[in-house]
Amino acid sequence: MLDFLNRLDRRWIFLLMALAVAVPVLCKPIFPEQPSPLTRKLFDTIEELPEGSVVYMAFDYDPPSQAELGPMAKSFVRHCCLKKHKMIFANLWPAGPPLVDENIRNVVNGEFASENFVYGEDYVNLGYRPGNQVAITQIATDLRKIYPTDATGKNLGVLPLTRSFKNIFDADLVLNVSAGYPGCKEWVQYAGTKGDLKIGAGVTGVQAPQLFPYYPDQLVGILAAIKGAAEYEAAIAQKYPQYADPQKNEAIKRMGPQLFAHLLMLALIVLGNVVHVANRRRGGVR
Amino acid sequence: MRNVVPLVIAFVAGVTMMLALFVPVLQPLQERASVWFIILAAIAFLIGGTNLLLHHARKIAQQEAGWGFSAVTLVSFFITVFVGLAKWGVPPSDAYPNHPWSGNYITEGAPLWWLYQYIIDPVTSTMFALLSFYVASAAYRAFRAKNTEAMILLGTAFIVLLGRCSAGTFLTSWVPESLEALTFPGATAVIMAVFTTAGQRAIMIGISLGVAAISLRIILGLDRSYLGADE
């Protein structure tokens, strides 16, 4: 047995992980979520902005991280729609624009179709621009230099929402959902350092530790990975009971598979250590 | 001699970029240099694209190991380039209905959108999802209590793994609110906010100084190994 575990083919581990994720995906167990103080802080920031505030939605992610970041992007849009904030969408990742379109289609014009949000007045989609941190610097100094038009080619000067929006500092809040570079760190370094800018971040799990040094001075709050998104959905559900149904909350649904995956990881760590101790007792090889 | 010109360019560009931080008059130059880099990188894609074609064509011609993948690569490359550049299947935009190429290249329903939605999206998501499998196998192999440091690492991993899922909340739900830091989620928050952040800050300071030192070595021409050999 010990020899088998010593030479354990990693494909067994892969199989266990596949089962740990696939079974809960099919069975859809739901577990309760409570917003952490960090999540609560970001939620309160959006909640306390006066109705009609301008929120710059910097959605810097693409399909690979959609499973992890999609739900928090959706929650941000949903919360802004609930508060009737005005939204300016933009994207610095080449494969990202369809994901922004999806949020606009499904949330702004789908879930909130009855609110009749008007393009140009209530929301604008600036689209994608290359340039990474150079683009961020220009958005922070003169938006029109990099975005003379929106994603559909309309001049920003003729759209009521953007006609007096000179640069990022005209936004009351920046919500950045980012999967890496360029992302939240670049927004803090190249835009946040130029003046007083409120930035809220939604990032992947591995990025979060890098961003904690920026909280609470440069970032008003951080949502980390699917857990952060689930907590945010829980915060929305507590305030707006129409979202209490877990089936309306993507991240909360995904916490089931995450739980079993984490438990499997713990079991594997324990097993690895049992093997390690047994080998030492045997005066073993590993 | 071949390297003198690049060294001079590196010196002038490096010093200008550094001074531009403090001299407002130089800031447009700094922006321009960054924009020029983007333009250069975009033009360099022609070199990359040509190299891609030649590299895979050679592999196919010589039937090297994995030449079938090269064939798939080239076919996919040509299809995507054609569909994207020709805006194949993209209807004209509402503003310019008489101009066939005026529509958005990624219009829903068009072939490029179809490639994005049904190939790029699932394939790249799958590659990213592979991480969970690799994390599991790395955890089995690497998290072993070989010494005191490894045991601390192990303990921390346990707390954070439990603290980031519902099990942690459930297991320590009996702990009174005043002792929240002793719950798995509470302890996770403390680990992230205090220990991780302190470590991250120290690493950030070290990295920043490292960047400053290597930049100076390059600007001053002390380190020129990245330029290749002088002739």
Place this chain on the structure above:
Amino acid sequence: MRQVSKLLVAISFTASMWSNGAVAAPRPATDVTVTDRPNDAGTGLIVKWTLSPDDEESAGANRVVVYQIFRQVNGKPSEEPVAKLNAGNNEYSDSNCQSDAHYQYEVVAVAEDGETSAIATHAERIRPVVQWFDSSRTWVAVIVIFVCAAVIICTELAKHGWSTYVRPIAGLTAIDEAVGRATEMGRPMLFVPGIMDLDEIETVAGLTILSHVGEKAAVYDTPVEVPTARSLVMTAAREALEGAYLAAGRTEGFDEDRVYYVTDEQFGYVAAVCGWMSREKPAACFYLGKFFAESLVLAETGNACGAIQLAGTAESAQLPFFVAACDYTLIGEELFAASAYLSGEPQQLGTLKGQDVGKVLAVVLLVCGSLLATGAMISGRDSLAGRAHDYLMVHVLNKGVGG
């Protein structure tokens, strides 16, 4: 043209007075002032005004909704407003000025029904001033000069025989072992210089190590495969590797085709590299540069191939993955120190000493900051510690004074 439109506005305004028997135009903004925007290259002016009395909800039909800002450059008026600001705004920062021109601004309040107020303007035309030094960054400049001076002085001292002992970096001493192992096994080596472009200093640091690895590989005639995710990196990597083979006196061993471009797409690149690893089973893998989520996929695939692995990145989020899956990892600044360490040149090693002086400064600032913040909390804002803390916050860190 604009005068004509103003005339038309005035005529329609008068006509509406006759027809409605009521004054419909909003009252204008007042006290327009224009000042130079500080710390710029003479490109900015700041226009301020007092809001129109009709800029409030209770103003009814006269309620101001927008302020239009017109600009005269050297006496020539703009036909269109340079900015339209929503009601409630009393400041406009014009960033599109030139230091050799004179400017005059006019503020016009516009009501909900399109009626415009009388023009509010300022007395004298103003010219933006060029500032040659951004005074808000004085302390940053002092710190930069201090660190740069420390690096340069240490370099000079090292040239004159000053001790430049650097502790052995395990990962770098293992390069010879890795090359030797690959040679013994008769299998190739893999070098991944990260997935970002040449504007990332980590990529440059990775390429400097590539030239060292390449030199060793040339001596032992062991092939090095360098797939890149950026075209420019491919070109630079070819230069670096060719130089390494030249330095080793083995130019005939350099195979340009082993340095090639794969794709910019992160996971497409990973798929290609992992596929190559699975087929070719490299004996040694080097991952040195900037990495993101692909780090663990690459390192675990290399581990499965049984390769000896050396990684290094300054992307701290990826370090734990490399530590778990690789034999040796260069952590953060070690990657940047590598080229100096490998070169063994005293002046390059001297820069590492200068870097240490910077670290001492950082520690001193951290300790002072903590002590001052604690002192300010205990003895209050007006105490010496409190004032020193406020100075540190406002002037050194350019921040508002927090709690």
